[in-house]
Amino acid sequence: MRIVITGGAGFLGSRLARVILARGSLTDASGEKRSVRELVLADVVPATVPDSRVSVVTGDLGDPALLERVVTVDTDSIFHLAAVVSGQAEAEFDVGMRVNLDATRALLERCRKLAKPPKLVFTSSLAVFGGPLPDPVPDDAPVTPQTSYGAQKAIGEVLVYDMTRKGYIDGRSMRLPTITVRPGKPNKAASSFASGIIREPLSGVDAICPVARHTQIWVSSPRTVIANLIVGHEAPAASFAHTRSINVPGISIGVGEMVEALRRIAGDAVAERVKWQLDPVIDRIVSTWPARFAPVLGPALGMRADPDFDSIIRAYIADELGR
Amino acid sequence: MRIVITGGAGFLGSRLARVILARGSLTDASGEKRSVRELVLADVVPATVPDSRVSVVTGDLGDPALLERVVTVDTDSIFHLAAVVSGQAEAEFDVGMRVNLDATRALLERCRKLAKPPKLVFTSSLAVFGGPLPDPVPDDAPVTPQTSYGAQKAIGEVLVYDMTRKGYIDGRSMRLPTITVRPGKPNKAASSFASGIIREPLSGVDAICPVARHTQIWVSSPRTVIANLIVGHEAPAASFAHTRSINVPGISIGVGEMVEALRRIAGDAVAERVKWQLDPVIDRIVSTWPARFAPVLGPALGMRADPDFDSIIRAYIADELGR
Numbered sequence: 001m002r003i004v005i006t007g008g009a010g011f012l013g014s015r016l017a018r019v020i021l022a023r024g025s026l027t028d029a030s031g032e033k034r035s036v037r038e039l040v041l042a043d044v045v046p047a048t049v050p051d052s053r054v055s056v057v058t059g060d061l062g063d064p065a066l067l068e069r070v071v072t073v074d075t076d077s078i079f080h081l082a083a084v085v086s087g088q089a090e091a092e093f094d095v096g097m098r099v100n101l102d103a104t105r106a107l108l109e110r111c112r113k114l115a116k117p118p119k120l121v122f123t124s125s126l127a128v129f130g131g132p133l134p135d136p137v138p139d140d141a142p143v144t145p146q147t148s149y150g151a152q153k154a155i156g157e158v159l160v161y162d163m164t165r166k167g168y169i170d171g172r173s174m175r176l177p178t179i180t181v182r183p184g185k186p187n188k189a190a191s192s193f194a195s196g197i198i199r200e201p202l203s204g205v206d207a208i209c210p211v212a213r214h215t216q217i218w219v220s221s222p223r224t225v226i227a228n229l230i231v232g233h234e235a236p237a238a239s240f241a242h243t244r245s246i247n248v249p250g251i252s253i254g255v256g257e258m259v260e261a262l263r264r265i266a267g268d269a270v271a272e273r274v275k276w277q278l279d280p281v282i283d284r285i286v287s288t289w290p291a292r293f294a295p296v297l298g299p300a301l302g303m304r305a306d307p308d309f310d311s312i313i314r315a316y317i318a319d320e321l322g323r
Numbered sequence: 324m325r326i327v328i329t330g331g332a333g334f335l336g337s338r339l340a341r342v343i344l345a346r347g348s349l350t351d352a353s354g355e356k357r358s359v360r361e362l363v364l365a366d367v368v369p370a371t372v373p374d375s376r377v378s379v380v381t382g383d384l385g386d387p388a389l390l391e392r393v394v395t396v397d398t399d400s401i402f403h404l405a406a407v408v409s410g411q412a413e414a415e416f417d418v419g420m421r422v423n424l425d426a427t428r429a430l431l432e433r434c435r436k437l438a439k440p441p442k443l444v445f446t447s448s449l450a451v452f453g454g455p456l457p458d459p460v461p462d463d464a465p466v467t468p469q470t471s472y473g474a475q476k477a478i479g480e481v482l483v484y485d486m487t488r489k490g491y492i493d494g495r496s497m498r499l500p501t502i503t504v505r506p507g508k509p510n511k512a513a514s515s516f517a518s519g520i521i522r523e524p525l526s527g528v529d530a531i532c533p534v535a536r537h538t539q540i541w542v543s544s545p546r547t548v549i550a551n552l553i554v555g556h557e558a559p560a561a562s563f564a565h566t567r568s569i570n571v572p573g574i575s576i577g578v579g580e581m582v583e584a585l586r587r588i589a590g591d592a593v594a595e596r597v598k599w600q601l602d603p604v605i606d607r608i609v610s611t612w613p614a615r616f617a618p619v620l621g622p623a624l625g626m627r628a629d630p631d632f633d634s635i636i637r638a639y640i641a642d643e644l645g646r
Binding site: 131132161165166242243 | 416453454463464467469471474477482484485489564
């Protein structure tokens, strides 16, 4: 089986790669369990996952020649993770459109050239939702994004469904919660703080929280998101009806509660490293995202949420800090 | 005021042009009522509306040079009617994507170059809806199109809203009912029969109805749709909140009832010219469209529905047959 991960050098992509390699097999679009022959990690920077089954391709997915090298005709599955994050897509409209919409469409069009319609897992986001919504948000809530990132992901979902319906791909759009705790540096995602307020204090560094303590967010740990991406990939096509979009499980938590969980686990001195300083731009974006969902399809497929935020912090400490 | 109608040579575009010319003025994006200085009718075939204020531009909107000529920097309002119809978009996926998505996006991008953000009326369709839905369909029903035409229109709506939110345009997406009775020839719209089963018999010609008698559809007369397009254009930006999409009023009627209305008005011999012959492709497309809506925003803005189907037939006879 030949599997492609776009954004394969990123934090989520490289961890997904390791999990797929450790599993050793996935189920293809015809329902057959097959071993991983080649795992292609495509990104603008080179991926580094040492394994004989890994191929690394570096370049811009918007380049048709590169896309042909990445998605060869014998490709069975694609995890499309490459994207410009929410804050950048809002600040740089054209960049967001090019990466989040044009590159996604080019990838989907490329799939029509393959020997068999591939499975395609599209990483969408809770950011497709915005405006007045039921609380909690049901699976069939209307999609009215209030950010350009959300708009671009919503358009990707429509394309994934329509091209699935046409038989060009076997697509699945996974609306991911805010992922926390991400390792590494802050990025231009409006949700970057959700990792920063845990990660930085644990490393002895102050972190600014740009939203109010009472702000509620819908979160998932990287471990859980990756497990859910695999569940979404493995789900048989017959599990779906008139949409291929899945609200991925998460937990709802207040930002203040996240810091209190940090305090319980790491102590007062660590928790006090979080400084509260409202950023109206980030606060506006985050406030358009619903914070509580009632997912039905995702759990029915076998997706799960983290038990609580304390366990998310502990997983970060174990996975990333090696303590 | 400089106003552009794309698809301006079409049935709806040319009638909209005449109504705008007769009104003589529209309200611009700043809320000012201004007289129509120039009305540009752009289409792949030349429009013929004799009026000194009319300019005719012929060509493909996908051509950037043509688009610059059509949408000059001093343009105040655009009615974007140009589209590939539902049956063709389903049969020729690439043509639908190019005309319904790429040309719409190019038009929206062009708007960013204008002196002032223009008003833009995007003709969307009830075809953005599909799958299980409440009956009647509320304004905030989820958009899960089950045809490529509906998918392309749904994507256009997301772009119109996001670019409105960004301040690039003052957009309004009008989800039109099936329009009947259209004059002229049958076209590749899956809903073409909804006009054909009235128009052809009234002209002494047999018409094939490709869907079952009990099929319910949501319809509006051309007159009423044009009046509603103007209402949508005139509505102040403050009338909208987290979406610019409007479910345009219509009436719900069974296809068999439409033929019975024809019988009441034109007699048995005319009604008997309708032949029932199921076409599974058309029946599938039409069956994905909801047939009954409960529009709230549209009527609040001043949009209206035809009183009944008899009056729709009578309007066709008066407007198009001159009887």
